[in-house]
Amino acid sequence: MPHTILLAEPRGFCAGVVRAIDVLDQVLDRDEGPVYVFHEIVHNRYVVDGFRQRGAVFVDYVHEVPAGGRIVFSAHGVSPAVVQEAKDRNLRIIDATCPLVTKVHLETRKAAKDGYDILLVGHEGHDEVEGTKGEAPALTRVVDSAADVQALGTPDRPIFVVTQTTLSVDDTAETIGAIQARFPDAEIRNDICYATTNRQSAVKELAERADLVIVVGSANSSNSVRLCEVAKTMGTPAYRVDGIQEIDPAWYEGVGIVGLTAGASVPDELLEPIIEDLRARGVTTVEPVIVARETVEFRLPAELEVR
Numbered sequence: 001m002p003h004t005i006l007l008a009e010p011r012g013f014c015a016g017v018v019r020a021i022d023v024l025d026q027v028l029d030r031d032e033g034p035v036y037v038f039h040e041i042v043h044n045r046y047v048v049d050g051f052r053q054r055g056a057v058f059v060d061y062v063h064e065v066p067a068g069g070r071i072v073f074s075a076h077g078v079s080p081a082v083v084q085e086a087k088d089r090n091l092r093i094i095d096a097t098c099p100l101v102t103k104v105h106l107e108t109r110k111a112a113k114d115g116y117d118i119l120l121v122g123h124e125g126h127d128e129v130e131g132t133k134g135e136a137p138a139l140t141r142v143v144d145s146a147a148d149v150q151a152l153g154t155p156d157r158p159i160f161v162v163t164q165t166t167l168s169v170d171d172t173a174e175t176i177g178a179i180q181a182r183f184p185d186a187e188i189r190n191d192i193c194y195a196t197t198n199r200q201s202a203v204k205e206l207a208e209r210a211d212l213v214i215v216v217g218s219a220n221s222s223n224s225v226r227l228c229e230v231a232k233t234m235g236t237p238a239y240r241v242d243g244i245q246e247i248d249p250a251w252y253e254g255v256g257i258v259g260l261t262a263g264a265s266v267p268d269e270l271l272e273p274i275i276e277d278l279r280a281r282g283v284t285t286v287e288p289v290i291v292a293r294e295t296v297e298f299r300l301p302a303e304l305e306v307r
């Protein structure tokens with residue numbers, strides 16, 4: 001049975017998620033009346049359920065918000081068309097988009113203005129990709145793999161490459177390599193963020209040493225799903241769970257070392273019961289595996305900083 005837990009560091013909340021949660025927290029605390037949130041504020045079921053219980057109303061469409069109401073945009077960002085629709089409904093907008101996602105929007109907008117076709121490396125349908133693509137929908141193609149790159153036609157204009165922030169570092173390097181091979185003059189921006197990169201580096205260390213890796217994070221959390229994939233790619237059995245309730249104790253049979261980490265939208269409190277349960281099963285050592293120390297912090301939107 002398990003005797004050691006390797007605890008990834010960094011793991012869990014990134015600066016963009018902390019900021020988005022703080023934004024919604026403050027809006028719910030300070031103001032009367034309903035608060036509408038466009039899409040999940042961050043991709044974590046526990047966090048979203050907590051806000052729902054406090055009265056936040058999550059919507060998929062701007063037209064679900066009554067005219068004149070308040071709308072919070074999630075950490076993943078929204079397209080200019082969504083912003084315009086909110087303005088047309090005279091909504092009060094509070095933007096919790098991660099500044100690192102905003103940076104990708106600005107790169108995309110500028111590249112389109114400068115005459116480029118855009119290749120957006122990312123997962124079609126993900127909230128962040130939908131928002132970024134919306135900066136230049138007619139000029140942007142989403143590519144998810146080297147095979148997608150091979151299937152592209154010949155572009156009329158020079159190519160500018162941006163990426164989703166939460167991709168697999170290794171898979172993205174492969175896709176970008178394929179783009180460079182086909183379009184040697186392409187301008188490349190790799191926008192995978194520091195938090196995604198650090199968490200993937202940490203899970204690699206875990207997977208090298210552990211017999212089993214558990215990743216806490218929701219199924220729609222891109223970076224959590226990637227962490228699990230990275231561990232599996234290294235040949236270590238790995239499972240993604242929303243919390244302890246999804247762990248099958250049979251996974252621990254024959255396992256001495258358990259690696260434990262969490263996606264960027266996961267509160268650390270979800271790991272505590274897993275650690276306690278493993279201690280009850282005989283774990284005597286909890287060893288941090290530190291690959292980076294993160295000091296990034298983002299300021300709140302100006303309208304929330306001073307009142």
Ligand code: SF4
Nearest residue numbers: 014016017098165193
């Ligand atoms: Fe921002 Fe990266 Fe966190 Fe996404 S994962 S919210 S891009 S810091």
